[in-house]
Amino acid sequence: MERSVYAVDAAIEETHWWFSGRRRLFARELARGGVTARACALDTGTSAGTNLRMLKQLGFRNVTGLDISEDAIAFCEAKGLGPVEQGDICAMPFADDSFDLVLATDVIEHVEEDDGALREIARVLRPGGALLLTVPAFELLWGLQDRVSKHKRRYRLKPLAEKLTVAGLRVQRAYYFNYLLFIPILMARRAIDALGITLKSEGQVNTPLLNRLLAAVFAWDIRTAPLLKPPFGVSILVVATK
Numbered sequence: 001m002e003r004s005v006y007a008v009d010a011a012i013e014e015t016h017w018w019f020s021g022r023r024r025l026f027a028r029e030l031a032r033g034g035v036t037a038r039a040c041a042l043d044t045g046t047s048a049g050t051n052l053r054m055l056k057q058l059g060f061r062n063v064t065g066l067d068i069s070e071d072a073i074a075f076c077e078a079k080g081l082g083p084v085e086q087g088d089i090c091a092m093p094f095a096d097d098s099f100d101l102v103l104a105t106d107v108i109e110h111v112e113e114d115d116g117a118l119r120e121i122a123r124v125l126r127p128g129g130a131l132l133l134t135v136p137a138f139e140l141l142w143g144l145q146d147r148v149s150k151h152k153r154r155y156r157l158k159p160l161a162e163k164l165t166v167a168g169l170r171v172q173r174a175y176y177f178n179y180l181l182f183i184p185i186l187m188a189r190r191a192i193d194a195l196g197i198t199l200k201s202e203g204q205v206n207t208p209l210l211n212r213l214l215a216a217v218f219a220w221d222i223r224t225a226p227l228l229k230p231p232f233g234v235s236i237l238v239v240a241t242k
Contacts, residue, residue: 017215045107118167143189176233
């Protein structure tokens with residue numbers, strides 16, 4: 001990602017509706033999967049440390065972060081989140097079968113060889129270990145955030161599940177989420193492109209009132225999406241095991 005995106009994320013991730021809502025969603029999925037704070041966890045693509053914050057709040061003590069960006073590592077260190085090692089998700093500096101839990105949330109869309117990244121995740125996971133993965137969904141939604149984040153692609157659920165299977169992972173749960181805001185986000189991205197609006201990140205488009213409103217909508221979304229399994233959404237969540 002561009003350094004400016006890391007800076008925006010670092011400034012907003014603690015309270016922004018998207019980051020705080022995702023942390024609640026992830027925490028529920030970990031609890032549902034029986035993953036406890038005793039697990040040895042790896043957070044790949046730490047960015048500004050939002051997952052590291054969640055794991056710390058949940059009581060995880062054996063946690064390692066990994067990011068290829070020195071900027072991301074610096075932001076995490078400044079917040080007291082870590083340790084974070086520098087490395088490539090397609091060639092991780094860890095031994096086989098090292099972790100009980102790997103988080104790869106909005107990571108593999110950044111790399112050219114996403115199949116290689118999934119194979120590496122499978123390699124470092126212990127047998128029976130869990131992967132929590134999210135990716136952006138639907139090329140229709142391609143917009144400013146994809147460009148500034150240097151995404152290579154957006155995904156659809158079935159092809160993604162097939163990639164995970166080929167990599168040696170077994171999909172346990174998979175669904176689209178952020179479906180309630182799909183149309184508003186699509187319209188906003190089309191407006192940004194049509195008007196030529198320049199932003200460092202879509203995360204800048206926020207106010208305290210808007211944040212409370214979107215947080216309420218997103219809270220309902222992440223509670224209902226796992227049950228309803230909507231046919232569309234801004235993102236995909238997958239829980240898989242080795």
